[in-house]
Every structure is written in structure tokens, then in C-alpha cells.
Amino acid sequence: MSYVVETWELTKVFKKGHVKAVDAVNLRIPKGAIYGLLGHNGAGKTTLLHLLMGMLLPTAGGGTVVGYDMVKESSLVRKSVGFMPENYGLYDYMKVDEFLEYLADLNGIPRSAAKTTIRMLLEEFNLWDHHSKKCGQLSRGMRQKLLVISMLLKEPELLIMDEPTLGLDPLAAREFKELIVRLSAKEGKTIIFSTHLLQEIGGLCSHVGIMYMGKLLIQGEVENIKKRFLKKQGYMITVEAHPLDEAYKLLGDQLQEQVALNRGRILIYAHSDVREAIFDLLASHGIKVRDLHLEIPSLEQIFHKYYRGEC
Ligand SMILES: Nc1ncnc2c1ncn2[C@@H]1O[C@H](COP(=O)(O)OP(=O)(O)OP(=O)(O)O)[C@@H](O)[C@H]1O
Ligand SMILES: [Mg+2]
CATH class of the missing domain: 3.40.50.300 (P-loop containing nucleotide triphosphate hydrolases)
Structure with a gap:
């Protein structure tokens, strides 16, 4: 590349x-x-x-x-x-247009071409109404x-x-x-x-x-x-299922991953994205899956982890 x-x-x-x-x-x-x-x-x-x-x-x-x-x-x-x-x-x-003409001159752009370009750009950026103002007044x-x-x-x-x-x-x-x-x-x-x-x-x-x-x-x-962050830090998957206790027990027994219960939801800390396996396991035991998603970290969370040297 x-x-x-x-x-x-x-x-x-x-x-x-x-x-x-x-x-x-x-x-x-x-x-x-x-x-x-x-x-x-x-x-x-x-x-x-x-x-x-x-x-x-x-x-x-x-x-x-x-x-x-x-x-x-x-x-x-x-x-x-x-x-x-x-x-x-x-x-x-x-003045705004004088300033731009001066810069165009410095960049070796011919004057007539520069005037057309400057007007076009000032119009495009909604600044044409201010073209004869002094730069200091903007x-x-x-x-x-x-x-x-x-x-x-x-x-x-x-x-x-x-x-x-x-x-x-x-x-x-x-x-x-x-x-x-x-x-x-x-x-x-x-x-x-x-x-x-x-x-x-x-x-x-x-x-x-x-x-x-x-x-x-x-x-x-x-x-x-x-x-990359997920790979390094691990994946947190949230599951809402019915009946909850049954789902929690099943996942705890069958998965290698760490499984926890929190406010009516099951949290799974995994090394990879195992959502499909979770869904299949629950479905095969007749447990209804209401929600199953991967917690994607925000850039802010990632940023702070890097800054604190935790990554
Ligand atoms: N001319 C210089 N002589 C000596 N040290 C300098 C000089 N310019 C920058 N530094 C030092 O280099 C480091 C980086 O400064 P720099 O200005 O590149 O940071 P910055 O990320 O742009 O910061 P800011 O967000 O404050 O603009 C700082 O420790 C600064 O004091
Ligand atoms: Mg700087």
C-alpha cells in the first residue's frame, strides 16, 4: 500500500x-x-x-x-x-480578498486565475459577503x-x-x-x-x-x-434470556468462559466472539434469547486505557 x-x-x-x-x-x-x-x-x-x-x-x-x-x-x-x-x-x-490575492501571488498563481478561484472559494465557504472586510474584523x-x-x-x-x-x-x-x-x-x-x-x-x-x-x-x-482492542482486552458479551436462571446455569456449565449474572442479564467474558455458540447452545435447550450483543468499547474507553498504560 x-x-x-x-x-x-x-x-x-x-x-x-x-x-x-x-x-x-x-x-x-x-x-x-x-x-x-x-x-x-x-x-x-x-x-x-x-x-x-x-x-x-x-x-x-x-x-x-x-x-x-x-x-x-x-x-x-x-x-x-x-x-x-x-x-x-x-x-x-x-482585506480578505487582498490577503488571498497576496497568498496566491506568493504561490505563483497567475492573477486573473487567482481572482476567479478566490471568488469561487469565498462563495463556496459563505464568505463572499465579507470579502472587502479587513481580516482583523472577522x-x-x-x-x-x-x-x-x-x-x-x-x-x-x-x-x-x-x-x-x-x-x-x-x-x-x-x-x-x-x-x-x-x-x-x-x-x-x-x-x-x-x-x-x-x-x-x-x-x-x-x-x-x-x-x-x-x-x-x-x-x-x-x-x-x-x-484490536477487543482481541487484547477480551470480549464482553451480554445475554438476556428466558428462563434466566436456566440459561445462566447452562452457560456456566458448558462454556469455558467466565460467566456472571448482573441485574437480570448474563455477562460473559470471552477470548473471542462466541455469540453464535451461545445462541446455538441456548436455542438447543429451548431457551428464548431476547438479546445477545457484544459490548463495543468507545474510543474514549480505549483512549484512557492506553493513556493509563493498561494496554
Ligand atoms: N522549540 C522547542 N524547544 C524545546 N522544547 C520544545 C520546543 N518545542 C516543543 N518543545 C517541547 O516538546 C514537547 C512537545 O511539544 P509540542 O508542542 O510538540 O506538543 P503538542 O502535542 O503540540 O502540545 P499542545 O497540545 O500543547 O499544542 C513539549 O515537552 C515541549 O515543551
Ligand atoms: Mg501543539
């Missing part, structure tokens, strides 16, 4: 503070992914993203970003990738959208955003997430964004990477992470 971003043992040590901010990270980000890089303050997210953009040199390891070597070809990476930094700067005294949500537009000017296949929803109110944050989904679904863009908020990830990201003290503890497709 080819990846839009791939790193090998990527490491950054800040000599001054003796901090290993990024510690042997092997990122694998497939094309079209919405990849959420999750981690507490100081986990190393910003440092990692700066390494990808060639804004910092690695102490060890390396990688490729959109096919370019992140060290030797960092100028090509910066040219092709849209990047929204954590502490971005807008030229507050510039609300935070509008500024975020303007920054996305500024990334899109050079038509990048990869967008990297550092804490893009920081400081947005819930409505603006939701709008922003919808925008990310649209860019991914409609235009097939690969999107990486960092966040320290778990709720930013659920339902939005196809992939997630959890960082802790410079290390990438786990990464992959959200569904796969859940499956």
Missing part, C-alpha cells in the same frame, strides 16, 4: 530542554484518510507536524510526504501541502474558514491542520468538521489534523493516531483499533 505520509522512526530531540518531543514515530497515512492525531498538551503533535512540513529537521529517522523526502525535498513538500499552523497569523489590516470561525481557503488556493492533495477547532464555539466547530468531511468526500483530499479533544475524533475520522510523550502509541482505522 502506498501512503500519502509515511515516516520511519522519526525522532526529534530538543537539546535545550533535553526533551524527546517525537520518539521513533512510524506514521502511515493512506490516501483519502481523515487522520486525527490525538494527544494531551505536550504530547508532541505540533513538533511532529512541523517535521512533516520540513519546518524542523529530525534528529533521527525520516519519511516521505506526498512522495517527497521530508528532509531533502522539504521545499517541494511545503509547495504542495496545505498547512494550517497552531498559531497562525493573518494580516489583520489586509470572527474566529470565519478566520478558520479563511485559513482553509488559503490552503486550498494551491489545490493540495494533502491538508495538515494543527488544532484547527481550538477556540471555536460548538456550532463553528461543527461547521468546520462538516467542511473537513466535504473536502474529503467531494474532493478526495487527505486530511491530517491534531487535537487534544477526543470528541473531535469520533464520527469524523477514518483513522486515528494516539500520541503520548512523543510516542505514537497506536494508529490505524478507528474500527480496526476497536477490533
Whole structure:
């Protein structure tokens, strides 16, 4: 499989503070992914993203970003990738359209083509009504959208955003997430964004990477992470059956697994997903199965287990 971003043992040590901010990270980000890089303050997210953009040199390891070597070809990476930094700067005294024209100029986009693209993008993002306002007069949500537009000017296949929803109110944050989904679904863009908020990830990201003290503890497709977690931690299956006592006794006698009774339900702690065997066993003894399901852990539960070092 080819990846839009791939790193090998990527490491950054800040000599001054003796901090290993990024510690042997092997990122694998497939094309079209919405990849959420999750981690507490100081986990190393910003440092990692700066390494990808060639804004910092690695102490060890390396990688490729959109096919370019992140060290030797960092100028090509910066040219092709849209990047929204954590502490971005807008030229507050510039008008919105002037600011975008200026950026287009910096990116070598011909002026007439730029004007058409800028109008199209401002309309698409509902900012056209504000095009002659000064950047400093925009609300935070509008500024975020303007920054996305500024990334899109050079038509990048990869967008990297550092804490893009920081400081947005819930409505603006939701709008922003919808925008990310649209860019991914409609235009097939690969999107990486960092966040320290778990709720930013659920339902939005196809992939997630959890960082802790410079290390990438786990990464992959959200569904796969859940499956891997289940394999490691065990499966909890809940059964509601009638008659309950009979079902409980039968399962306790016949299954190798740990069986418990809790508030009218039978709980089974298993090493694999044995739902079918449970159903067959109960049915063959004429016991009615009212409910039989696997407890799927939430990303939050998984996240906290990893953080507490329980995985
Ligand atoms: N220029 C620097 N010099 C020395 N240490 C640094 C430098 N930049 C970052 N660090 C340290 O590296 C570690 C990782 O910082 P980084 O900013 O990458 O974390 P982060 O996950 O982005 O955190 P946040 O959620 O607060 O933005 C921290 O311990 C930080 O103090
Ligand atoms: Mg940061």
C-alpha cells in the first residue's frame, strides 16, 4: 500500500530542554484518510507536524510526504501541502480578498486565475459577503474558514491542520468538521489534523493516531483499533434470556468462559466472539434469547486505557 505520509522512526530531540518531543514515530497515512492525531498538551503533535512540513529537521529517522523526502525535498513538500499552523497569523489590516490575492501571488498563481478561484472559494465557504472586510474584523470561525481557503488556493492533495477547532464555539466547530468531511468526500483530499479533544475524533475520522510523550502509541482505522482492542482486552458479551436462571446455569456449565449474572442479564467474558455458540447452545435447550450483543468499547474507553498504560 502506498501512503500519502509515511515516516520511519522519526525522532526529534530538543537539546535545550533535553526533551524527546517525537520518539521513533512510524506514521502511515493512506490516501483519502481523515487522520486525527490525538494527544494531551505536550504530547508532541505540533513538533511532529512541523517535521512533516520540513519546518524542523529530525534528529533521527525520516519519511516521505506526498512522495517527497521530508528532509531533502522539504521545499517541494511545503509547495504542495496545505498547512494550517497552531498559531497562525493573518494580516489583520489586509482585506480578505487582498490577503488571498497576496497568498496566491506568493504561490505563483497567475492573477486573473487567482481572482476567479478566490471568488469561487469565498462563495463556496459563505464568505463572499465579507470579502472587502479587513481580516482583523472577522470572527474566529470565519478566520478558520479563511485559513482553509488559503490552503486550498494551491489545490493540495494533502491538508495538515494543527488544532484547527481550538477556540471555536460548538456550532463553528461543527461547521468546520462538516467542511473537513466535504473536502474529503467531494474532493478526495487527505486530511491530517491534531487535537487534544477526543470528541473531535469520533464520527469524523477514518483513522486515528494516539500520541503520548512523543510516542505514537497506536494508529490505524478507528474500527480496526476497536477490533484490536477487543482481541487484547477480551470480549464482553451480554445475554438476556428466558428462563434466566436456566440459561445462566447452562452457560456456566458448558462454556469455558467466565460467566456472571448482573441485574437480570448474563455477562460473559470471552477470548473471542462466541455469540453464535451461545445462541446455538441456548436455542438447543429451548431457551428464548431476547438479546445477545457484544459490548463495543468507545474510543474514549480505549483512549484512557492506553493513556493509563493498561494496554
Ligand atoms: N522549540 C522547542 N524547544 C524545546 N522544547 C520544545 C520546543 N518545542 C516543543 N518543545 C517541547 O516538546 C514537547 C512537545 O511539544 P509540542 O508542542 O510538540 O506538543 P503538542 O502535542 O503540540 O502540545 P499542545 O497540545 O500543547 O499544542 C513539549 O515537552 C515541549 O515543551
Ligand atoms: Mg501543539
